[in-house]
Amino acid sequence: MIFTLHIWRQKSPQVEGNFSTYTINDIDGDTSFLEMLDQLNEQLIHQDEDCIVFDYDCREGICGACSLVINGYPHGEKTATTTCQLYMREYKNETELWIEPWRASSFPVLKDLTVDRSAFDRIIQSGGYVSVHTGSAPEANNILVKKNTADEAFSAAECIGCGACVAVCPNASATLFVAAKISHLDLLPQGKIETTERAHNMTQQMEVEGFGSCSNHRHCERVCPKGISLQNITRMNNILG
Amino acid sequence: MSILNAKEPIGPLEMRWKKHLFDLALVAPQNRNKHKIIVIGTGLAGASLCATLGEAGYRVSSFCFQDSPRRAHSIAAQGGINATKNYQNDGDSVWRLFYDTIKGGDFRARESNVYRLAELSANIIDQAVAQGVPFAREYSGYLVNRSFGGTQVSRTFYARGQTGQQLLLGAYGAMSRQVESGQVTHHSRTEMLEIITIDSKARGVVVRDLVSGELSTHLADCVVLCTGGYSNAYYLSTNAKGCNTSATWRAFKQGAYFANPGFTQIHPTCIPPTGENQSKLTLMSESLRNDGRIWAPKNKADCEKNPKDIKEEDRDYFLERMYPAFSNLVPRDVASRTVKYICDEGYGVGVKIHNQRLGVYLDFSNVIEKIGLEAVEEKYGNLFEMYERITDENPYETPMKIYPAPHYSMGGLWVDYNLMTTLDGLFAAGEANFSDHGANRLGASALMQGLADGYFILPQTIANYLARNTFDDIDENHDQVQAALSSVKNRIDQLMQAPDAQHSPEYFHQKLGKVLWESCGMSREKGKLEQAIVELNDLKREFWQKIKVTGIDKDLNQTLERAGRVADFIELGELMCKDALKREESCGAHAREEYLSSAGEAKRDDENFSFVSAWEYHKESAKLHEEHLHFEFIKPTVRNYK
Numbered sequence: 001m002i003f004t005l006h007i008w009r010q011k012s013p014q015v016e017g018n019f020s021t022y023t024i025n026d027i028d029g030d031t032s033f034l035e036m037l038d039q040l041n042e043q044l045i046h047q048d049e050d051c052i053v054f055d056y057d058c059r060e061g062i063c064g065a066c067s068l069v070i071n072g073y074p075h076g077e078k079t080a081t082t083t084c085q086l087y088m089r090e091y092k093n094e095t096e097l098w099i100e101p102w103r104a105s106s107f108p109v110l111k112d113l114t115v116d117r118s119a120f121d122r123i124i125q126s127g128g129y130v131s132v133h134t135g136s137a138p139e140a141n142n143i144l145v146k147k148n149t150a151d152e153a154f155s156a157a158e159c160i161g162c163g164a165c166v167a168v169c170p171n172a173s174a175t176l177f178v179a180a181k182i183s184h185l186d187l188l189p190q191g192k193i194e195t196t197e198r199a200h201n202m203t204q205q206m207e208v209e210g211f212g213s214c215s216n217h218r219h220c221e222r223v224c225p226k227g228i229s230l231q232n233i234t235r236m237n238n239i240l241g
Numbered sequence: 242m243s244i245l246n247a248k249e250p251i252g253p254l255e256m257r258w259k260k261h262l263f264d265l266a267l268v269a270p271q272n273r274n275k276h277k278i279i280v281i282g283t284g285l286a287g288a289s290l291c292a293t294l295g296e297a298g299y300r301v302s303s304f305c306f307q308d309s310p311r312r313a314h315s316i317a318a319q320g321g322i323n324a325t326k327n328y329q330n331d332g333d334s335v336w337r338l339f340y341d342t343i344k345g346g347d348f349r350a351r352e353s354n355v356y357r358l359a360e361l362s363a364n365i366i367d368q369a370v371a372q373g374v375p376f377a378r379e380y381s382g383y384l385v386n387r388s389f390g391g392t393q394v395s396r397t398f399y400a401r402g403q404t405g406q407q408l409l410l411g412a413y414g415a416m417s418r419q420v421e422s423g424q425v426t427h428h429s430r431t432e433m434l435e436i437i438t439i440d441s442k443a444r445g446v447v448v449r450d451l452v453s454g455e456l457s458t459h460l461a462d463c464v465v466l467c468t469g470g471y472s473n474a475y476y477l478s479t480n481a482k483g484c485n486t487s488a489t490w491r492a493f494k495q496g497a498y499f500a501n502p503g504f505t506q507i508h509p510t511c512i513p514p515t516g517e518n519q520s521k522l523t524l525m526s527e528s529l530r531n532d533g534r535i536w537a538p539k540n541k542a543d544c545e546k547n548p549k550d551i552k553e554e555d556r557d558y559f560l561e562r563m564y565p566a567f568s569n570l571v572p573r574d575v576a577s578r579t580v581k582y583i584c585d586e587g588y589g590v591g592v593k594i595h596n597q598r599l600g601v602y603l604d605f606s607n608v609i610e611k612i613g614l615e616a617v618e619e620k621y622g623n624l625f626e627m628y629e630r631i632t633d634e635n636p637y638e639t640p641m642k643i644y645p646a647p648h649y650s651m652g653g654l655w656v657d658y659n660l661m662t663t664l665d666g667l668f669a670a671g672e673a674n675f676s677d678h679g680a681n682r683l684g685a686s687a688l689m690q691g692l693a694d695g696y697f698i699l700p701q702t703i704a705n706y707l708a709r710n711t712f713d714d715i716d717e718n719h720d721q722v723q724a725a726l727s728s729v730k731n732r733i734d735q736l737m738q739a740p741d742a743q744h745s746p747e748y749f750h751q752k753l754g755k756v757l758w759e760s761c762g763m764s765r766e767k768g769k770l771e772q773a774i775v776e777l778n779d780l781k782r783e784f785w786q787k788i789k790v791t792g793i794d795k796d797l798n799q800t801l802e803r804a805g806r807v808a809d810f811i812e813l814g815e816l817m818c819k820d821a822l823k824r825e826e827s828c829g830a831h832a833r834e835e836y837l838s839s840a841g842e843a844k845r846d847d848e849n850f851s852f853v854s855a856w857e858y859h860k861e862s863a864k865l866h867e868e869h870l871h872f873e874f875i876k877p878t879v880r881n882y883k
Contacts, residue, residue, distance in 0.1 A: 012796075030515045038520055038747070041800075045745040050792035051800050055308060057481040060523045061627065062406055063312040085630050110452055111797040118429065121309050125421040129414030130373045134293040134696050137364075137371035141328065144382030154375040154400060157407060161311055184373065191373045 001027045001093040005040065007052055008100045013108045013116075019098070029089030033076065034059060034066065036088060054113040061085040061225065064160030067167070068113055069100040074164035074223045082162065082225040102163050104172035106210045117163050119209040120177060126205035127198040128181040130191045143189050156184035158226040165220035165228075171212030176220040178202050179236035180228045186239060199239040245498075245855055245868040248657040249353040254874050255335070258357040261658065265701055266708035273298035276707050277461040279446055281433045281488050283310035285405070285688055286671030287467030288412035289695030291427075295419025297700060302459055303416070303425055304448055306432045306483055306802075311413045314469055314481040315671075315691060318405025319526035319624065321389060321397035322369075322688040324362040329386050333394040335359045340875060341392050342686060345572055346651070346679020347829035347845060348877040349501070349853070351870060353658060358677050358686075361693040366398055368696060372411035376400050388531060388570070389684040397685045402526055402624045408688055412695070432802065433488045434732075436464060436495045436667065437725045439715060443495070443667035445722065447729045451802065454795040456729055458722050462712045463666040463703060466492060467695065470650035470672035472505060474810045474817065475762070476754025478647035479511055479524040485806035486813050489654050489673055497662035498855040498866065500655035500675035502813065503820035506682055506830045507763050508648030509576035512631055512641075513591050513600040522646040523631055525603075526624055527684045530569045530576070532608040532617070533641070535560050537588040537601045544590050548602055548640050559583055559601075564883050574681045574830040575842075577645035581763050584644070591642045604640035645763060649687060651678040651830065652820070655855040655868070659702035660694060663855075666710075668703065670694035675853065680829025733794050735785065736804045742789035746803035749784050753777070753811050761818050766834040770822040777815040784811055816856055816863055823865060826850045847877050 002025050010017025024040050031039075034056050041051040057065040066083040070076040076086045091097070099113065107115040145153075157180070165176040182199045185191030191198075214233060221230045250257040250264075268276065276299050280287050283305040291303045307313060327333040338359035343350060366384070370376065376398050377385040386395040400407040419425040430451040437445035437458065445460035471486040472478040493499045510525045536556045538544050543551045560579060561568040571579075580601050583589065591600035609617050614637065618625070625636045632642070654662045654669040656676055661668050671691035678686065715722070760766075760773035784807070792798045827836040827843035828850070836844045852867040 028516055028518070031518055032520070035518055035520045039518060042745055042747060045789055045791050045800065048791055050798075053797050053799055057307060057312055057483045058314065058317050059482060059521045060317060061630075062403065063307070063314070063316050063481060065308065065312050081630065085627075087631070087633075089633065114797065117308060121311075121417065121420075121427075121429070124311075124414065125417040127421075129418050130371065131418060132368075132371045132415070133296055134289075134368060134415070134700070135364075137367040140326070140367045140370040141383055143370075145378055146382055147378045147380050150375050150378040153373075154407075157373075157375050157400075157410065158403065160406075161309065184375070188373050188375065190371055 001029065001088060003027060003036070003091070003094070004096045006096065006098045007113070009052070009112055010109050012111060017109065027088050029087065031088045032059070032084060033070070033086040033088065034084050052113065053111045056084055059084040062160060064162040067102050067115065067162055067164070069102065069167060071098050074102065074167040075225055079222065080225060080227050102167035104166045104211070106172060106174070107163060107166060119211070120161050120163065120174070122209060123174065123178060123202055123205045124181065127194070127201035130185060131194060145188060149187050153184050153187040156180045156187065156228065156232050159228050160226055162225065164223045164225060166211065168219040168223045169212065170217055171215060173214045174206050174211040175214035175233055176224065176228055176230070178206050179232040182239065183232040183235045186235060195239055199236060203240065245655070245663070245866055246657065247351060247868060248659060249351065250658065254352065254356045257353050258360060262701060265705035268704045268708050270298055274300060276300065277302065278703065279459055279461040279464045280304070280467060281446065281465065282313065282467035282469060282673070283413070283416065284313035284315035284467060284469055284671060285409055285412055285691035286695040287313070288409065288416045289692050290465060290467060290670060290699050291425050292412060292415035292419055293696055293700045294703070295416070295422065295424035298424065301419070301425040302461065303427045304431045304433055305429055306451060308429050310416060310427065310429065311410060313409060314484050315409045315688065316406045317481065318688050319402040319524070320528040321387065321399035321404045321685040322365065322408065323389070323396050323685040324366045324398060324689065325359055325396060326363050326366060328384060329395045331394045333396050337394065338362060338396065342677065342683060343679065343875050344880060345683035346681055347843065347880050348679065348847065348851065348872065349828055349870065350677055350679030352872060352874055354676050357698070358690055358693050361697050362689050364697065365689060365692045369408055369411050372415060374400060374407045374411045387528060389528060392683065399528070402621065405688055408692065412692070433491070434729045434805070435491050435725045437722055438495050438664065439719065439721045442665045444715060447725050452797050454798065456726060458717050458726055460715055460717070460722070462707055463668065465668040465670060465699065465703070466654065466673050467670045468673045470653065471810070471813055472647040472650055474753065474814050475647040475757050476750050477514065477519060477522050479508060479522050482521060485809065487806050487809045489669070490809040490813055492654060492662065492664065492667055494858050495664055496858065497664040497667055498655040498857050499652070499816060500853050500855045501652035501680070501820065502817045502856065503761065503824060503831055504651035504680050504829065505647060505817070506573055506649040506651060507577045507645040509573055509580055509645050510603065510643045511646035512628065513644035514594060515592050516594070523627070524646065524648060525628060525641065525643060527573070529603060529621060529624060532620070533569065533603040533605050534558055534607055535569055535601055535603050537583050537590065541587050544588065544598060548590070557588070566883055572681060572683065574832070578763055578832055580643070580645055599644045600642035601644070602640035603643045605636060606640070609637065647762070649682055651675065651680060651682055655853065659705065660699055661702065661706065666706065668699060670699055680831050732805070733801070736788060736801060736808070737790050737794050739786060739788045741786050743787040744789055746788065746800060746807045749780065749788065750803070750807045750810065752780055753807070753814050756780070757814050757817065761821050764832045764834050765821045767822065770818045773818045774815055774822070777811060777818065781811045781815070784808060819863065820854055820856065823854060824850055843880070845879070851877070
């Protein structure tokens with residue numbers, strides 16, 4: 001297959017970026033989206049050009065590093081998928097693809113398609129954990145957890161922290177990310193004790209980082225590669241009162 | 242010959258760690274803030290260590306090359322974590338986990354270390370549950386267990402197919418709490434490029450800020466490497482693309498011995514490669530072998546057929562046939578070699594690459610019939626989804642295709658019982674050390690080891706080191722600090738300005754991978770290994786002549802990052818081959834063709850090779866030291882899974 005790629009190139013956070021257009025040939029349907037970019041980068045090295053920078057690591061949809069907006073959709077149009085798990089068989093031959101970084105002022109572009117998501121780390125640091133000391137934990141089966149509750153907590157905990165929810169949100173809100181962590185820990189007896197304080201601290205940090213507020217557009221749920229549910233936002237709002 | 246002192250305690254096995262803990266010196270709470278510790282890598286071992294050292298009151302500086310500690314490759318572990326809770330009342334015990342691990346490692350690990358690991362396993366589960374790790378539960382609210390490859394008890398705890406992710410998020414949360422408290426200063430997108438050694442002690446590191454390209458030095462009282470394994474030496478592996486050996490390799494060149502580099506594990510259940518431009522292979526959790534049945538066609542003519550059209554009597558359930566006691570649950574090395582054997586004999590299925598079909602079926606039709614689609618979905622839903630996403634085939638209807646892929650490195654930096662390397666003040670934890678898995682690692686034990694090292698072992702042994710040593714004040718103007726910095730600068734310059742720059746890092750990495758996969762993969766042979774060593778020497782020379790890095794070094798430059806890592810992988814690859822060549826026996830994952838029984842099973846040679854090989858760096862050629870293993874409690878037997 002052949003693709004025309006319009007890729008966002010930006011040298012650094014301070015300078016303006018723009019789209020550069022490339023053509024790539026001989027792409028097999030079983031090639032992943034990132035493998036296609038790998039091949040393009042090999043061409044660029046061959047032509048003595050600086051490679052296109054993009055984040056990736058595990059390439060199996062779990063680390064949350066990859067982050068591309070493809071034709072307007074974070075992680076591409078296919079639902080419940082990270083960019084690294086997107087295969088070129090999803091696209092028709094000779095399609096034009098517009099590839100951009102996450103766009104949000106709280107995620108400044110570092111270079112090309114790579115953004116700084118350390119704001120997410122700082123939100124977790126503000127309270128996204130159970131305050132337990134190593135060594136002081138009781139026997140694991142002493143506190144029982146209903147299976148349905150544990151399953152629900154797991155579903156919230158599946159968030160990979162990629163930031164697609166922010167990238168798609170008209171307000172660049174991180175509410176789904178924050179709500180998922182608050183929900184996960186609120187559902188479990190181990191996390192319940194600190195739940196109110198945690199919710200306040202994390203949402204406050206979200207504001208400090210400059211993320212917008214949630215105004216119920218619900219695009220976040222649709223693009224989340226892990227299918228994190230909006231119910232988590234409802235639960236968070238109930239905790240915040 | 243051996244100058245290695247493992248510092249193992251003596252006496253009854255079950256008392257060793259307890260006694261050792263009492264013998265270790267302590268640092269009083271009010272003095273801990275005076276000590277600074279550098280931790281490289283923030284996977285399970287690193288994050289759990291940062292959390293624990295931070296809350297104890299030490300000052301910690303941590304570094305990871307990812308953009309967040311939460312993305313370390315521990316996150317990709319799917320299947321589970323072992324612990325000797327014996328919740329299932331099926332005869333499990335600390336002793337049995339110890340025994341299984343020693344036997345699984347084919348009697349090439351240290352008894353004291355492995356026993357301690359088994360002892361600490363139960364505590365890890367308590368810790369993780371308290372952190373809010375959402376392990377699978379029964380309807381009664383109790384924790385669920387399942388069985389896993391190489392064992393006959395159910396001792397594996399899991400969180401659907403994302404156990405590594407959930408455990409890492411627990412450790413990352415605990416670490417984040419210490420970042421908030423100010424005890425841990427963390428640096429993401431920062432790669433360690435050199436160890437700073439002063440008066441024969443590790444006292445700091447040189448790092449590169451991967452965004453700005455700036456180099457800086459960081460000094461401390463000791464340094465801990467939690468930097469994972471080196472399976473990416475094979476180019477195609479199940480490891481994340483960023484996983485590399487650079488930190489451990491720099492340590493090796495600074496005097497830390499590298500142990501058992503040839504012990505690498507090839508995981509049996511991965512999605513087969515589909516073409517030549519593939520960048521990595523994806524693992525399907527070994528837990529699938531609990532319920533899936535592995536088979537290949539009995540007749541070569543059927544290899545091209547749709548599996549649905551192959552009659553039951555024409556299917557060869559070869560693991561069940563060859564290993565009736567453990568059948569589909571034989572250890573990883575046995576399963577991998579058998580699958581390779583079947584494909585080499587021409588019974589493989591799937592796409593033809595280089596004229597061979599590399600794949601066998603992993604079939605769930607029996608279990609779906611037995612327990613129902615919903616129950617199977619509950620257990621394996623997300624793994625099936627992942628498989629379908631990659632292959633475009635639905636495993637509920639069509640059997641999966643699997644083939645082995647490099648997955649884990651049992652080898653790593655040599656450490657003593659305190660997890661300290663041969664370089665004073667340099668510790669290694671998790672997959673970065675060689676400590677617990679011998680010649681083969683059992684499933685669900687990597688997460689256990691990483692967390693045991695980070696939460697429970699190192700915080701105690703590091704305190705002992707800090708209490709028993711004095712630390713002169715040093716600053717960045719120290720000669721050794723400046724020397725380390727300029728050696729890193731020189732190396733970057735060489736990468737940026739090769740005399741005859743022609744080829745990308747990927748070009749060299751693929752070449753390296755091919756040599757290692759052919760000669761130092763699932764089976765090894767003297768002639769091929771000798772040839773590989775020559776080829777890798779040539780490749781190394783060619784690399785430094787022809788490596789091409791575009792862009793500039795004072796910038797975010799992923800090509801430069803890759804080039805540096807590939808350079809280290811090439812050197813490590815040579816040591817892997819040397820180690821495999823030197824070990825003239827088969828044991829665990831190390832299968833030398835000359836030392837296999839006619840049935841293809843490993844023939845171990847305890848008389849001559851019951852040792853850990855520990856390689857010391859020398860400019861011309863690495864020198865081998867042997868740490869002889871003493872089995873006081875378990876008599877080495879032939880590992881028989883029939």
